[in-house]
Structure formats: C-alpha cells, structure tokens
Amino acid sequence: MRAVVFERYGEPAEVREVADPEPAEHGVVVRVEATGLCRSDWHGWQGHDPDIALPHVPGHELAGTVEAVGARVTGWRAGDRVTVPFVCACGSCPACAAGDQQVCERQTQPGFTHWGSFAQYVALDHADVNLVAVPDGMSFATAASLGCxxxxxxxxxxxxxxxxxxxxxxxxxxxxxxxxxxxxxxxxxxxxxxxxxxxxxxxxxxxxxxxx
Ligand SMILES: [Zn+2]
Ligand SMILES: [Zn+2]
Structure with a gap:
C-alpha cells in the first residue's frame, strides 16, 4: 500500500510503498476513505509521544470500509462502513469494565502505538469493542471527524x-x-x-x- 512515512522526528514525511497491514485475531483492516489532520499528529511527528517507534505512519481520525477481518471478530464483515474512537480499548481491563474505555489500561491508538491512517489501509484492534457503524447517509469525511x-x-x-x-x-x-x-x-x-x-x-x- 501507499502511506505517509517519516523516518526521523521533525523531518519531512514522504509517500512511499510499504507492506499492507494484516488484521489481528480480534481486529480488522480498514480501507481508509477519509482521515483528519490533528494537532496530536504534529506532537507525534515532533517526537513528543513515547509510544511511537520509527519509521512511523501517522493518522488517527479516520473512516473507511472494512477490508479484512480477524478470525475472532463476530460483529463486522468486509464492506462495512466504520469509524473508531481515537483511543481503541481492550474491552476487558478494569477501566473498560467500569465504562471508562477512553483510559483503557491496554489501549491502542492508530497513528501512535502502531501505524495509522495516513495510508490506504489501517489495522484496528479489538474490532468488536471499538468499531462504530457509519450510516449510509453520512459522508466518510464527516465520520472521520467524530472519533477524536x-x-x-x-x-x-x-x-x-x-x-x-x-x-x-x-x-x-x-x-x-x-x-x-x-x-x-x-x-x-x-x-x-x-x-x-x-x-x-x-x-x-x-x-x-x-x-x-
Ligand atoms: Zn485527533
Ligand atoms: Zn481496557
């Protein structure tokens, strides 16, 4: 796939060909149809986020269609229109059990803990916990603005x-x-x-x- 990659903090990113992501057992891969640009992307690019490992693909405000589904995902299938919150929760830790998924102890964040949505495809973990269906009448650009x-x-x-x-x-x-x-x-x-x-x-x- 094509993706926006940076090798060093604060230096120009470039579009290049990289390997397609694979879904985790509990995750999906989404074909990105729209992605936002956020101040948090700038912080990541500047090296302010210790979760980021170089080289890196930013992007966490996204919407798209499900492309591939992990073996243990039950609620989603290829072609579904979806978006996600910025913080993707595990669904099973004490914070998640208390309803506070935004501070999940095992959270993942596309564009920070792994490669994000400035790309043709993005992997999203714990799909049954995190994916949100996008109605047919809502544009992907609008949906991409909701999660962050x-x-x-x-x-x-x-x-x-x-x-x-x-x-x-x-x-x-x-x-x-x-x-x-x-x-x-x-x-x-x-x-x-x-x-x-x-x-x-x-x-x-x-x-x-x-x-x-
Ligand atoms: Zn954001
Ligand atoms: Zn959790």
Missing amino acids: RFATAYRAVVQRGRVAAGEWVAVHGCGGVGLSAVMIAAAAGARVVAVDVSPGALDLARRFGAAR
Whole structure:
C-alpha cells in the first residue's frame, strides 16, 4: 500500500510503498476513505509521544470500509462502513469494565502505538469493542471527524459540563476540538461565545452556531 512515512522526528514525511497491514485475531483492516489532520499528529511527528517507534505512519481520525477481518471478530464483515474512537480499548481491563474505555489500561491508538491512517489501509484492534457503524447517509469525511475532536468536545460539553439549553458557553480556541465544542453546545441549546485570535476561525465558529 501507499502511506505517509517519516523516518526521523521533525523531518519531512514522504509517500512511499510499504507492506499492507494484516488484521489481528480480534481486529480488522480498514480501507481508509477519509482521515483528519490533528494537532496530536504534529506532537507525534515532533517526537513528543513515547509510544511511537520509527519509521512511523501517522493518522488517527479516520473512516473507511472494512477490508479484512480477524478470525475472532463476530460483529463486522468486509464492506462495512466504520469509524473508531481515537483511543481503541481492550474491552476487558478494569477501566473498560467500569465504562471508562477512553483510559483503557491496554489501549491502542492508530497513528501512535502502531501505524495509522495516513495510508490506504489501517489495522484496528479489538474490532468488536471499538468499531462504530457509519450510516449510509453520512459522508466518510464527516465520520472521520467524530472519533477524536468531536468525542473529546462531546465529553467536555455534555458529559462533564452538562450544558443545558439557555446557558452561556465560552469556547476558548476554535480549532478542531473548539469548533466541535461550538457545534455541540449550540445543538444543546446553549448560547455560545467563541474566542480566538484568528478571524477565519471565528467565521467558522459563527457558521457552526456561535452567537458571538
Ligand atoms: Zn485527533
Ligand atoms: Zn481496557
């Protein structure tokens, strides 16, 4: 397959031919149809993440179609349209049992603990725990935005902040996570104040529901 590879931290990456991934027994290989670019990819490229082994393929905000399925996967088959959370959980450790899969003790992260989605194919572990079906009516580009930036913002605004209709929400910084927070807070009925130094980011925030 073709993939974006870097050999050294902070040096230019290049597109090259590499071996196709194989699914783990509990995993799948997904044909990547869309992938996002995230600040965390920059941190990985800069060498800030000790999970990364060189050479490396980044990319963790992805959606695509299942291409190959491991022998122990029961819920998915080739051709299914899917996305995944940024943190893929094991499904069986104490953190997972408590419902806190985002801090799974044996988590894997495509683009960090193994090669990611800046490639034609990506391997995803524990498919029955982690894959999320993408409806036919949703584009792959939209689906690729859900597992990292949108899930992060959703947890902050809805699960931790418990924002209710009519409340004011200030979002400081309108990049990927911030704009997601604007959309989620507006959808919850809040009045959103977007704060950023970039006029372009503020334009997007207004389009996505910020009141000012
Ligand atoms: Zn991300
Ligand atoms: Zn776990």
